[in-house]
Amino acid sequence: MVLSTGTNKIITAVFISGTGSNLKSLIKFSKFKKSPISIKLIITNNKLAKGLKYGKIFKIKKKIINFKNKEIAEKKIINELKRNKIELICLAGFMKIFSKNFIKNFKGKILNIHPSLLPKYKGLNTHQRAIENKDKYSGCTVHFVNSKLDSGKIILQKKVKILKKDTPDSLSKRILTQEHKLYPKAILKVFNL
Structure with a gap:
């Protein structure tokens, strides 16, 4: 991925399911001058996720997506990402697995952190x-997301x-x-x- 020149930051969405401690550290990181990212969207599958409070604190748009029907959920997410011109997805304790089709849409643009x-x-x-x-x-481990669980290229x-x-x-x-x-x-x- 190549960073555009100038001060344009990469418009990023962070996906969470829980406390959002990695979200908080990414938000802090995004505020640094040298940081290439700007977090514009928080997506969760859990309306009770404690991490949603960081959306309020840092004035970042939040979206709660019901995953009862995965296909519908992914369509909603893709629309939301396109609407917000998201260029990078950071999964941070997001407890859902995406379909191959979803991943194909954002190939090389989804990162995940895994605790092993x-x-x-x-x-x-x-x-x-x-x-x-x-x-x-x-x-x-921080790795790129591919269609196999926790198997993408390690960063x-x-x-x-x-x-x-x-x-x-x-x-x-x-x-x-x-x-x-x-x-x-x-x-x-x-x-x-």
Whole structure:
């Protein structure tokens, strides 16, 4: 992806399902002069997502999409993205999987952050699985999204040591701190900045 010259930032949508802590760190990152992105839209499948409050705080447009019917939901999202001239999608704890067709529409323009060192532990319960397997390290990965779950090309990873006393919860908290740093770095890398 090539960044247009001048001060034009890449118009970005962030998709969330929960607390939105990665959304918050991306919003903060977007405010920096060197940041290539400008977040114009927050999309969620969960009307109770705590992260929606950041839309209010930072005056970013929010859209809640019901995923009962995936096809209809994706059509609504595509319309919303086109209407808002979205050029980049950042998935940040978004708990829905897109169809091949949706991904094809935005090929190379969807990033995701995942709480494991992919290709290990795709999907859910990553911290639990890493601890149960007595791994020495876990971590997080930012990758491009393709049609297979957590399988797209890796952009950046960050290792986090698993401590003897770690629970899935304590490990999750330490990895989340690293996620907040890794996502902006990965975006800079994608745009060669």
